[in-house]
Amino acid sequence: MQGLLRRGAIWALVATLVMGAHGAAAQTGGTAALQGQVMDEQGGAVPGVTVTAVNAATGLTRTTVTGGTGNYQFVSLPPGVYEVRVELTGFRTAVYESVPLGVDSTVRLDARLQIGALTDTIQVVAETAVINTTDASLGNVISGSQIRELPLEGRNVVGLLSLQPGVVYVPPTGATDARSGSVSGSRADQSNVTLDGIDVNDNQFQDAFTSVLRVTLDSVQEFRVTTSNYGADQGRSSGAQVSLVTRGGTNAFQGTGYWSHRNTATSSTPYFTKLSQLRAGLEPTPPKLNKHIYGGAFGGPIRRDRLFFFGNFEGLQESSEAPVNRAVPSMSMRDGVLIYLCASAAECPGGSVQGFSSSHTVPAGSFGVGPAATSRIDPLGVGSSLAASQYWKQFPEPNDPGRDGRNIMGYRFNSPIENRFRTYISRLDYRTAASNSIFGRFNFQDDAVASAAQFPGQPSTTTRTV
Structure with missing residues (x-):
């Protein structure tokens, strides 16, 4: 298996070298x-x-x-x-x-x-013009120093794209939104993203400004978002043209090391989570979200003026809690009592219904059916299942109105999640002659992503490695 992975990585590097050499000759992007x-x-x-x-x-x-x-x-x-x-x-x-x-x-x-x-x-x-007078394209270049010095939550370079006029970027929340990030009102999937002149659009999720290859902050030399009026050398999509360039080595050795931390102490409690905690008599506590981002970059010459290298590693250890609302049986349903909303509230004054072990209050406008009544309705005379009642009692008690507030209610809690993301980026530049050069770029991601647990104390439902 490891041999297959090594051979796959080698072929990926060869393909990147070929595409890099071809891209330098066949297109001007990047x-x-x-x-x-x-x-x-x-x-x-x-x-x-x-x-x-x-x-x-x-x-x-x-x-x-x-x-x-x-x-x-x-x-x-x-x-x-x-x-x-x-x-x-x-x-x-x-x-x-x-x-x-x-x-x-x-x-x-x-x-x-x-x-x-x-x-x-x-x-x-040299004093270059601030206003673009060579063509009609609109857009600005964000330099490497700006990329590394401007504060960014999570060190996500995508956050800088919204600095352009007319650009709106909203981080994805899991809900499908065709305009979660757009330029001049265009759809999110109409942006065109290139890395070193090569197409890296994410055709699966089609999120705004997202590269299918992860791009770390310290691996980007600079980028430009062309918002409109771009020339014939760009295009493919009707929206913005996003061009990112990977850092390469130079004649001087340069390196950086970094570590950043984001702590839950600066978080606020989501509204509905706060309500559920107050109903349970608990002190409102925000979901845990700690981020440890660490890494380093180093580059320089292997042979001066001829062969250069650059490498970047970045790790993200994310400890979080996701607000989750699971459907659970109400206290009356798990005791064999079903409560229905009456079509005419005047005909249902309410009262109480006896379950398997206790009596349950039925509010006015509703009608309750206990085990004795369900056995009379059931053609087989079985009625409410005692085995099902015992099984349902294993579920946590509801703390949220949930689906209907009578039979299927909700249990809201913060599910702990441990995620790990590791990114490896390297680049090799070689000058074959005074005016000709080729480059190769290698990207590798090693991630372990967990989803929320079904109930407290249970492991995450799925874990995937990318």
Whole structure:
């Protein structure tokens, strides 16, 4: 069995490598673009200029030459911070430092060359436009520093998606809601989610902004939600386009370790649970919900400027109590007495009915039938079952009106649940040449998820490992 799992993991890694290499060549999703025009001091277009973009973190280099109108363009660049060099004989070299290129964004950088020696260099701190002037798409890039520094309950990166104008995200509650998360009023299942340019939509549950692969906070370099007017390179769905990019290694070793805790002391008691506890004479106590999130990330170079690695592990130990309301027999029903609501309340003044062991009050407007009466109604003369009565007495006594408040009532309690989630993410980047690279990403989840117990003291009904 372990051999099969190892072989399956190897094939999954190979498939990710193939898809990553293919995606880099066949699509622009999850990448960035840079374009602009090179002019002289009088504003005239300068053709034949060599423009070089260098990724400051990995040394990735791309080079192009301006056309007859002085325009240049880089496509499918990995998101990051770049240095841009503009060179032509007879002009001073212009160097633009710290040019940020965000995922699924096109940045425009125009350059003006000054007459001088090629060896003369002008250092320019790039100032990119805050307003998007290259296309009609609407959306913002959330950077890695924002992702890791903004407070998030449960360290769930999805919570940041609602920072975009027009985006509403409501965490799933178990109820089916086509608009639990939407952009500009669209259905939740109309969003398109990609990770490193590869489709990771959850076609089974179709929740808003949910990736079929778990994405931890420290594994995301940045992401962008394009809310409308996206170009032909995006699409598939009519809603938002969500592009996430996995962190990769750089020429510097970097690592983080983290631990966070969420305690029940900050919780409030649900309304109906509080009512049930007060009816039973208990002090209102909120359901237990403790979360321990721990993990670490580490990345760096295996071979400088050529081969890089990144890895992230995150564990979540969740101890909680789920409010549960189970159907149980009423005290009268478990003693062999059935109480019915009369069609005409005036004909049923109420009273009491004798059960197997005691007498039970019948409220006005209702009619009660005890074991003696049911045996007369039953063609076989059996009536109420004493064996069933003994079995029903094993159930907890009702503390909630339940289904009808007379025969089938409810027992509300907090069921303890212990869940464990473990996520392993790794990425390997390899530059085959100065301007070509491939990457492989490995995702593995090891979860143990328990459901609520049927009654207190009983084990969870189901446990599944993913």
